[in-house]
Amino acid sequence: MSNIASEMANMHWQHDLLSSIEVGIIVLDKDYNVEVWNQFMENHSDVRPSQIAGKNVFKFFPEVDEQWFKRKCEPVFSMGTPAFIIWEQRPYVFKFGTSRPITSTSDVMYQNVTIFPLASTSGKTDRICVLVYDVTDQAVAKKNIEGLNQRLQEVSRVDGLTGLFNRRYWQERYEREFKMAVRNKPDICAIMLDIDHFKKVNDTYGHHAGDLVIQRLANLVKLATRETDITGRYGGEEFSIVLPDTTERKAKIVAERLRKLVSLDAVAYEDINIKYTISVGIAQFSPKYTQASQWLEDADKALYQAKEGGRNQVVLASEVKPT
Structure with missing residues (x-):
């Protein structure tokens, strides 16, 4: 060749x-x-x-x-x-x-x-x-797998009815904030709130109407809080919020704004407008807390006093008289 x-x-x-x-x-x-x-x-x-x-x-x-x-x-x-x-x-x-x-x-x-x-x-x-x-x-x-994992992670963190954090994940975030607060002692507040006479809403109009009220309140919570605030559905008709970089006085302003929004609101259900109100308890972090549960218990005590005092009001833990 x-x-x-x-x-x-x-x-x-x-x-x-x-x-x-x-x-x-x-x-x-x-x-x-x-x-x-x-x-x-x-x-x-x-x-x-x-x-x-x-x-x-x-x-x-x-x-x-x-x-x-x-x-x-x-x-x-x-x-x-x-x-x-x-x-x-x-x-x-x-x-x-x-x-x-x-x-x-x-x-x-x-x-x-x-x-x-x-x-x-x-x-x-x-x-x-x-x-x-x-x-x-x-x-x-x-x-696709990463997207699926992200969606699964979101589902595991978010309450299906309200779109807020579910209790498990909110508690996880809350405890993380508590540990940071113990070290740094910042201005930070915990809020507990729930819907007044919610059982009456369910008994009168049914559970679907009750769900609509819970969803509406969740939307108002989102409207009244910042992206940096940690909002969750604590259980049933009860909600929990952590407000970082917030004093007790400022937290009360936020809570009062939310309370007023709710008191002016009404949920349309069939041909009825369902009126509802909320009670709110606030506790500012204090170095006296040695466990995360103590901080939340003080917010819960303030919430209890708000209900005992007539509902549709905001009470600070510092105002609660020791029993």
């Missing part, structure tokens, strides 16, 4: 090899001009090898962050060490559409990229090879 025929045969199988591999293969020189652009890259970019050969890769793909990509490639050129880019760090290097646009939930191809040196006969790295792997299926699956 002549040398020309031998070279053509070699080129043919090399072309077949590069075309059949389901991985993007790019060879770049030191100026980031393209020397090899395989079938995978052509299929996903709609750029033919004849169009891009000898051209700067950044001119064809402006979405590639040139400075960042060069920082990744410089150690490959200078030290001959491979570099790796995973989709968790950067979803893609080349912005390609997904290979399965109908069945995939992703609009783009997630990519893992390997960059390795191509040494010349002199031993110097004059070129690098960039391998682009389509990892969309794996990435989407992982993101």
